Amino acid sequence: MTNQTVNVYGISVRVDSEGRYNLNDLHAAAVVNGEATESQRPNKFIRSAAVKRFVSALDSRGQKCRLEENQSLNIVNGGVSQGVWAAELLAIRYAAWIKPEFEIQVYETFREAVLSGISSMNRLNRLDLLIATETKEVSACARAMNKWGVGGRKKLLSCARERIVSQIDPDMVALMEGDTTQ
Structure with missing residues (x-):
């Protein structure tokens, strides 16, 4: 499920194959940096009527499709990929709910990741x-x-040269060869 990560305050925030960010990882980054408390966990955030x-x-x-992979919010209970997974806009809104300064940090980190990806794509396209x-x-x-090589134009030109040489008086050929050695 997880394809990549972004770093927020030195904490890896997982990104799933649908581009959703793990809010639990974002919360951990905010707690480590002293910008969030344990009471600001993602499960409390997603219960808010405004967030719903x-x-x-x-x-x-x-979006007309109600498939899980197309949803902006995905809650995974248990397993390796457990946690609250949110689309980028929702992840930024969560960061804002924690603290405005944290929102700025998250927004800049996400933007840098996108720009880095675009820069890599440009380099790849040029290459x-x-x-x-x-x-x-x-x-x-x-x-x-291929046209020049064996049986090609080189052979044709060499044969033409040999025919011309064979038509020349042998004494003239000796004179020409004598001139080239001087």
Whole structure:
């Protein structure tokens, strides 16, 4: 279920395959940094009527599907991936509920992770373009070499040269060869 992490105050916050952040990990990061108390756990946050309306609005916004993987909030009881998993907007709202300074830190961390991903994609795209361009150039060179090589243009030109040499008076050939050695 978990594909990646982001670091908030040195604490790894897990991100699931649907892009939801683990609010329990965010809470741990806030507690470690002295910005949250034990009473600000995610289970208390998600019980709020305002948060329930927010989640409902997120889920209905352009989403007709009620599949679990398409929901902005996913609660996993037990197992390796247990905890409260929330879409980015909901995770930022949770951070704001804890403390405004923590919200800023979380927002900046998430933004940096996205920008880092975009930067990596740009580098990857440039590298793919370079590989494709050089592949075309190498292929063109290989085709030219293939035309030149064994049985190709080189052999044709060599045969033509031999025919011309055979048609020349042997004394002229000796004179020409003598000129090239001087």
